[in-house]
Amino acid sequence: MVYMSKKQRTAINPTREENFPKWYQSVVREADMAEMAHVRGCMVIKPWGFGIWENIQQILGQQIKDCGVKNAYFPLFVPLSYIEKEAQHVEGFAKEMAVVTHHRLENTENGLKPSGELTEPLIVRPTSETIIGESFASWIQSYRDLPLKINQWCNIVRWEMRPRVFLRTSEFLWQEGHTAFATAKEAYDDTIQMLKIYKDFSQERLAMPVIDGVKPSYDKFPGAIDTYCIEAMMQDGKALQAGTTHNLGTNFSKAANIMFTDTDGEQKHAHTASWGVSTRLIGGVIMTHADDNGLRLPPEIAPAQIVIIPIQRGKDEQEDAQVLEYAKKLKDSFKGLTFGKFNTKVNVELDDTLIKSSTKKWNWVKKGVPIQIEVGPRDIPENKFVARLRSEETYEKHFLTIDQIKTEIPKFLETIQKTYFDQAKERLDSSIKEVDSFDELKDLFAKDYKGFVLAPWNPCDEEDVRLKELKITIRCVPFEYKKEDKKCILTGEDTNIKAIFAKSY
RNA sequence: CGGGGUGUGGCGCAGUUGGCUAGCGCGCCUGCCUUGGGAGCAGGAAGCCGGAGGUUCGAGUCCUCUCACCCCGACCA
Numbered sequence: 001m002v003y004m005s006k007k008q009r010t011a012i013n014p015t016r017e018e019n020f021p022k023w024y025q026s027v028v029r030e031a032d033m034a035e036m037a038h039v040r041g042c043m044v045i046k047p048w049g050f051g052i053w054e055n056i057q058q059i060l061g062q063q064i065k066d067c068g069v070k071n072a073y074f075p076l077f078v079p080l081s082y083i084e085k086e087a088q089h090v091e092g093f094a095k096e097m098a099v100v101t102h103h104r105l106e107n108t109e110n111g112l113k114p115s116g117e118l119t120e121p122l123i124v125r126p127t128s129e130t131i132i133g134e135s136f137a138s139w140i141q142s143y144r145d146l147p148l149k150i151n152q153w154c155n156i157v158r159w160e161m162r163p164r165v166f167l168r169t170s171e172f173l174w175q176e177g178h179t180a181f182a183t184a185k186e187a188y189d190d191t192i193q194m195l196k197i198y199k200d201f202s203q204e205r206l207a208m209p210v211i212d213g214v215k216p217s218y219d220k221f222p223g224a225i226d227t228y229c230i231e232a233m234m235q236d237g238k239a240l241q242a243g244t245t246h247n248l249g250t251n252f253s254k255a256a257n258i259m260f261t262d263t264d265g266e267q268k269h270a271h272t273a274s275w276g277v278s279t280r281l282i283g284g285v286i287m288t289h290a291d292d293n294g295l296r297l298p299p300e301i302a303p304a305q306i307v308i309i310p311i312q313r314g315k316d317e318q319e320d321a322q323v324l325e326y327a328k329k330l331k332d333s334f335k336g337l338t339f340g341k342f343n344t345k346v347n348v349e350l351d352d353t354l355i356k357s358s359t360k361k362w363n364w365v366k367k368g369v370p371i372q373i374e375v376g377p378r379d380i381p382e383n384k385f386v387a388r389l390r391s392e393e394t395y396e397k398h399f400l401t402i403d404q405i406k407t408e409i410p411k412f413l414e415t416i417q418k419t420y421f422d423q424a425k426e427r428l429d430s431s432i433k434e435v436d437s438f439d440e441l442k443d444l445f446a447k448d449y450k451g452f453v454l455a456p457w458n459p460c461d462e463e464d465v466r467l468k469e470l471k472i473t474i475r476c477v478p479f480e481y482k483k484e485d486k487k488c489i490l491t492g493e494d495t496n497i498k499a500i501f502a503k504s505y
Numbered sequence: 506c507g508g509g510g511u512g513u514g515g516c517g518c519a520g521u522u523g524g525c526u527a528g529c530g531c532g533c534c535u536g537c538c539u540u541g542g543g544a545g546c547a548g549g550a551a552g553c554c555g556g557a558g559g560u561u562c563g564a565g566u567c568c569u570c571u572c573a574c575c576c577c578g579a580c581c582a
Contacts, residue, residue, distance in 0.1 A: 009543075011543080013517090021576090029516080036574090040573085040574095095579095095580065095581095096580070096581075127582095156582090158580095158581070158582080160580080160581065162575095162576090162580085162581090167582085168581065168582075172582075174582070229582095240582095241581095241582060242582085243582080244582070276582070277582080278582050279582090280582050281582095311540075311541055312540090313539090313540055313541095314539090314540075315539095315540085356540075356543095356544095357540070357541080357542095358540070358541090358542060358543060358544080359543065361541095361542060361543080362542075362543050365542090365543095374541060374542095375541095376540095376541055377541095378541075379541090386541070388542085395542070397541080397542095505581095505582095
């Protein structure tokens, strides 16, 4: 038996150290973010979790619009024949498709039975390249119709074998951008530009540092010329692909016949690209920032940056009423307050539920609200309140007065945001090891290494079986690293390219 | 889809070689007492033990089938 003092007691059990996957599930449950639905592989996203997604939609959505992209919406159902048009695309997605074959239920002796078989089965979109391509083909006729930039926020279905809340579910929410250009360069530039948007969003809003780069050819999106990605490192050292962009070249425009008449009068295929991020980002935020007391939300994407907890002692009704009154007044004092370089609005929640205040406070610790404010009878005469920052492990009290809100609260929020990023960045930077041989790589992971490895690699078209056996994947060839003439750790060939090797989600 | 495991109040679990009113911790409700970092005491509600069938005087426990979930592979944002 281990002696456990009250101080060591953690809100989340098991701890990260003890069992990372269970810790993760526990954080999701205790923070009241989501739960697995009774429908296989699907999740119910609860308000506190969905609030994060809404912020992602709102902030990233605006950034996407700022790139000249318009939002639209395309059908959930994709005719089978559309998918069939791009050979690699079919191969890549065939094994995880939900297929609709009937359009009616018939009441029989044995219960409801599907009837009215469709002449052509419909696929529930696993992604929308093909169906959007069909629209693009009819929308685009001349170079004057280009570039065409469309985005949709929607749900998609991939019949996953092993679901995990936020990280891998059969149905999930995402944003998929689809763009078409007259030239290959523009399509390429678009994939690079959008990757940059994702990277900045991830780092500046989610406080989640990422490595951007290009996927090995065998790991690219089915039907793409190249796939680019941002890779984040979770606290267990595993990589999480947090966003991707695909340069589709003319593969899909050939399949869907997206053609335009160019300035020279020639009929040409458009060059297309696609890019997306999903609710997986929320899983990334959890595994990047949460600790053994639960979630820690970066202020930039927290559904509420501040919760006010009235300390009502239940002894004196009048006193309790005054405290609540004061709490409301305090809440109003935050109106119009913003923080950070993006002037993000400060949202304040007043927790006036009947739950005991001490319990209440722990609930909000677990939910990861950046700042907890408590107000009690003693604060009223002096217009005071107590603020505690989720980023401080000691949950120290900061005594403030109402007129200090405008100056101090934004500072606190900026500090928390920065602290979370710095901690994650420090972890990432100190967990990238460089090696020059396969044996070193193997030894490292054999010793339960938690982190990334940067090593010389000569790009090839097939995954190395030795890596597969070690459950290690090449995450990407990063855009930035020191170029040196070395030997590929897998083939021994000369190369000046390096790749990130890691275990992954 | 292959290999392994688990299904018992909301959550986490215990339940001996079948045996009497099915337990424990947390949570929930009521009361007293407390309240500025997870309080205490007393009382209470809540489970046809995943489902179906079987063996038996008797099944949470044994057998058969089935479903679901978890872990390991294959696949993946």
